[in-house]
Amino acid sequence: MSELVSARPEIGGARRVVVKVGSSSLTTLPGGLDEGRLSALVDVLGAARAAGREVVLVSSGAIAAGLAPLGIEGRPRDLATAQAAASVGQLRLVQTYADAFARHGVTVGQVLLTADDLTRRSHYRNAQRTVERLLTLGVLPIVNENDTVATEEIRFGDNDRLAALVAHVSHADALLLLSDVAGVYDGDPRKGPAELLDTVRDPADLDVVTLGTARRNGVGTGGMATKVEAALIAAHAGVPVVVTSTTQAAAALAGESVGTRFAVMGPRPRARQFWLRFATRPRGRLVLDDGAVRAVRERNASLLAAGVTGVVGDFLADDPVELVGPDGVVVARGLVAFDARELPPLLGRKTSELDPEYQRELVHRDEMVLVRRPSLG
Ligand SMILES: Nc1ncnc2c1ncn2[C@@H]1O[C@H](COP(=O)(O)OP(=O)(O)O)[C@@H](O)[C@H]1O
Numbered sequence: 001m002s003e004l005v006s007a008r009p010e011i012g013g014a015r016r017v018v019v020k021v022g023s024s025s026l027t028t029l030p031g032g033l034d035e036g037r038l039s040a041l042v043d044v045l046g047a048a049r050a051a052g053r054e055v056v057l058v059s060s061g062a063i064a065a066g067l068a069p070l071g072i073e074g075r076p077r078d079l080a081t082a083q084a085a086a087s088v089g090q091l092r093l094v095q096t097y098a099d100a101f102a103r104h105g106v107t108v109g110q111v112l113l114t115a116d117d118l119t120r121r122s123h124y125r126n127a128q129r130t131v132e133r134l135l136t137l138g139v140l141p142i143v144n145e146n147d148t149v150a151t152e153e154i155r156f157g158d159n160d161r162l163a164a165l166v167a168h169v170s171h172a173d174a175l176l177l178l179s180d181v182a183g184v185y186d187g188d189p190r191k192g193p194a195e196l197l198d199t200v201r202d203p204a205d206l207d208v209v210t211l212g213t214a215r216r217n218g219v220g221t222g223g224m225a226t227k228v229e230a231a232l233i234a235a236h237a238g239v240p241v242v243v244t245s246t247t248q249a250a251a252a253l254a255g256e257s258v259g260t261r262f263a264v265m266g267p268r269p270r271a272r273q274f275w276l277r278f279a280t281r282p283r284g285r286l287v288l289d290d291g292a293v294r295a296v297r298e299r300n301a302s303l304l305a306a307g308v309t310g311v312v313g314d315f316l317a318d319d320p321v322e323l324v325g326p327d328g329v330v331v332a333r334g335l336v337a338f339d340a341r342e343l344p345p346l347l348g349r350k351t352s353e354l355d356p357e358y359q360r361e362l363v364h365r366d367e368m369v370l371v372r373r374p375s376l377g
């Protein structure tokens, strides 16, 4: 009975799966890349491919894999050393994957992405086309952040959110987040007894959960918090998620009740809406008066200059900005039609009073998405 209730057909039956594996599952600090564990994962993914499923692998581990060959002890604190380690380690990581997948007759392709590739609309479409073409050619894409060029300011840093965006970009049917821990517990299992959550159906289910960061001096980066954030992004984008340990990957892919499942929390949004809400980084804020908040929230209206009382930030036309109410709460995100420096003389004025070149919406409705859960945006 419990078998029937808890089995996960939406995962077991998923045709296209994004699998994310963390540094802690593939590397150890003194030893670097652990080829035994990597090859065990490849065996699982190779079997999935043989069964006719499409797999996109998001793999961390470049930095950790580059430390031992360079004789560096401990995770580097400065960005330049981490980038040098990633440069050496990514090569070893992908070569090891290529050899291991070749034993299953699977060709791999490397896809290195910066945050910019997913936060700029034109780049996002480009990444989408590349991944799609790799999959139609039967190639298994191996994705990582392009650590060697990503600057501190724009880095994802951990690969969990990257994996959620890749799940959307690649129209995945399911996302598997693999780590060194069996799933999401109500507290950090390293710190004492904790209970494993079976299913998260709503962000409120996580109210009981304390999320710790990654192990200090370990190879992972984000801890469970970044995995939960990523799982919620994917679930809101209509993609079911399982968070579990790498050793349980085969069972999770088979739809067995291992780890923590995040049920789908919304319909798949249009690509543009998803991109605006989750992939963009706001470059500034527009402060709305109460009437404008109501118009945007309740009447699906575009944002006009008349309802804006303040401008924060130094953005350019077409940049993503947050629309906040008088209380500072984020109401929506959108692409703004003017540069920040053009706005002050327009604020609070009716469209008909403005010069003809400014008689347009500040943020058009089609370029806007409401933010209901600000913590996720
Ligand atoms: N509530 C929690 N449930 C599960 N794990 C947690 C929790 N809080 C903190 N953690 C820790 O998060 C770690 C996984 O994060 P991290 O090391 O960044 O993994 P990875 O390298 O696989 O991305 C686990 O080893 C675990 O100890």
Ligand SMILES: N[C@@H](CCC(=O)OP(=O)(O)O)C(=O)O
Pocket (backbone or CB within 6 Å): 021, 022, 023, 024, 059, 060, 061, 062, 063, 064, 086, 144, 145, 147, 157, 158, 159, 160, 219, 220, 221, 222, 223
């Ligand atoms: N892009 C980095 C990922 C950093 C990292 O450690 O991420 P994760 O193990 O997923 O928390 C790398 O390959 O080293």
